[in-house]
Each structure stands twice: as C-alpha cells, then as structure tokens.
Amino acid sequence: MQCCRNIINIRRISRLAQARTASTFSSSRKINSNMYCPSSRISMATCIFDQSSSTSKIFHSKKLSTAPNENEFIDSLTFERVCEETLESLSEYFEELVENSQHLNTADVAYSSGVLTVTFGPPYGTYVINRQSPNRQIWLSSPTSGPKRYDYVTEGNYWIYKHDGNSLHQLLQEEIPKIVKTKVDFTKCLHSLVS
Amino acid sequence: MALNASSKLLKVVQQPLKIAVAAYHPNVIDHYENPRNVGSLDKSDKNVGTGLVGAPACGDVMKLQIKVDDNGKIIDAKFKTFGCGSAIASSSLATEWVKGKTIDQASQLKNTDIAKELSLPPVKLHCSMLAEDAIKAALSDYKIKQQKDQKAEAQG
Secondary structure, eight states: OHHHHHHHHHHHHHHHHHHHHHHHTHHHHHHHHHOSSOGGGOOSTTOOOOTTSOTTSOOOOHHHHTSTTTTOOOOHHHHHHHHHHHHHHHHHHHHHHHHTOTTOTTOEEEEETTEEEEEOOTTTOEEEEEEEGGGTEEEEEETTTEEEEEEEETTTTEEEETTTTEEHHHHHHHHHHHHHOSOOOGGGSTTOOOO | OHHHHHHHHHHHHHSOOOOOOOOOOHHHHHHHHSOSSBSOOOTTSTTEEEEEEEEGGGTEEEEEEEEEOTTSBEEEEEEEEESOHHHHHHHHHHHHHHTTSBHHHHHTOOHHHHHHHHTOOGGGHHHHHHHHHHHHHHHHHHHHHHHHHHHHHHHO
16 A cells, blocks of 8 residues: 555656646647647748737737736746646546546556646547647636637635636536536635635 | 556556558548648738638638628638648638638638538547637638728718
8 A cells, every 4th residue: 555655656756757847848749739730830831921910929819818817927937836746636637537437447547748648538628738838827728618729716725717707627416427427526626716 | 556557557568569650531631732722812802801820829810801792601721730731721611611601601600510521530639629710710800801891981
C-alpha cells in the first residue's frame, strides 16, 4: 500500500515538474501541444493585414468586451499557478470518475503541459480543456456543447464563461453525469464554483 | 485497492506510445489550399459590415466583411485570416455560406454547422467559434452603421 502511494506520488511530482518546465517554455511549446496543426501551417497568402491592425493590440468580439471586470487581468504568475492547479485537480478527478465507471473501458485521461484530454470513447466523444496563456484563459471543447473560453474570477476564485455567465465546473457538473452515469461532485476540485 | 492502482500503472506502461498525427479532413485542406473570397471591401462604405475577432497573441485574427444590398441581402463577403489551417478553412467556408443569405439568415449560422462540414477535431472547435463570432461582429457593425445613417437622415 505504502509502496503504491509512493509510485503515485512520484507520478504527481514528475507531472508537476513537467508542468514547470512547460510553463517556462510556454510560448514555444504551447502551440505544438495545444493545436494539432503546427504553427508553420499559418498561411502567408491570407495574412496580409491593414496597417491599422497592429500586432500588439488585442481584438475581442463585441460580446466579450461588454462583460464585467474585463480590465481585471490577473498577472501571469498567478494565472499559471491557478491554471495548473485547476487542470491538475480536474485531471485527478476525471481519472477517479473514469476508474469508477465500468462501462467506460476505453476511456482515457491524459494531462501534459497545460492540455487535459479526456477521451470517453464512442458514443460520448472527447473533452479537451487547455491553458490559453496569451489571453489568460482556460479553453474547453465539449463534444456536446462545443467550445467555450473561461476567464478567472479573482474574487470568487472560479472560472467563468462570460457569454452565458456559467462557471467551468458548473458545465462539467451538468454534462459529465450523463456520461459516467454516477453522481459527480466537481466542488471537490480546486477553483470551482457549482451552484 | 493497492493492486488495482499498480495494475493500472502497468497498463499505462504497456500501452504503445501514441503519436498524434495531424490528419485534416479533405474539406479543410480544400479550403486551406484554395481559400474562397479572400480580400477586403471598403470598410467606410455604409453597406459594408466589418468584423474583426481574435487575438494576435494566440495566433488567430480573423477579419470578415459583408456587403449588404438595399433588401437586406448579403451580396458579397470577403475575409482575411491570420491563423491555422482550420481557422482559414472556417472563415473561407463562412464567407461562402453567408453570400446570398439575408442578414437574419446569416445570424442563424452556428459554429457547429461549420465544425460539422469541416469535421474539425475537438481542439479545433474554437476555430469554428471564431468564424461565428466574426460573422456576428460583421452583422452588428453593419446594423450600427445603418442606424447611424438613419439618424443622420432624420436629423438632416
């Protein structure tokens, strides 16, 4: 038992160490790990922009910019830490859920360098939850409800999707029970808010 | 319980390394290699709506413009996208789809339709969302321009 604990601890530590290295080189490594297409695929044919759209400006869609607290951009160190904790804790909980669901024998949970991939297998599909450092967001891709982008709310200590005002863990709390077919409690995870 | 955890660990070790291969659907490659409607429209024209979405820092910026006739029908659409293959394909497809539609019909276009047509993988669903945002931004820009124009006429 003790031995087994140690193995798990080593796994955890190596994961953390991996994450640390990844965040140090996040700008170069992230692109390759987050996206299936390498950045070299960027088309030069279609990237010529007006001078007015200088590269340092950040463009948001109208809807996003009307959300409250938009100026509250957390600093990158806090972001990296909170994000890492959120994904790490989600990863552990997903592993537990998958392990306890007998019918999900082909399911797989993988977490590395800011990308959490939860493959439930057919007919459920795959969830991808990843760190998006440039906009200090967590992005989620759900096989049922599609893509969403979450911002961190400092006062409440949770992640919010500003288009509909729901939290990241709220969405998972609603969608995941239909797949794992057991009771779930995402409030166990760090930086969660479930109403 | 201990046995269970270590046997799971063994299973992990035994699994062959999976190497992710970038396999795009032919529809994505088609739009990526032959993008439709690349270009610009005159953004000061009152019949042109411009939508600019994305963030250059994340590697995706999308500009989508629509030209609307007096009956509220979209007669032309152009785009310029700086981003990955899926983002380019999504915006290319979006311009193709909105052409000939009314502004109401165009606002009904969903990211899921684009994702489905291009068979985008889970991580790439965000690209189709960006295209939907771009259409909405262009439509909203057009509507704001029209309202301003009507106000100016009423005052004049």
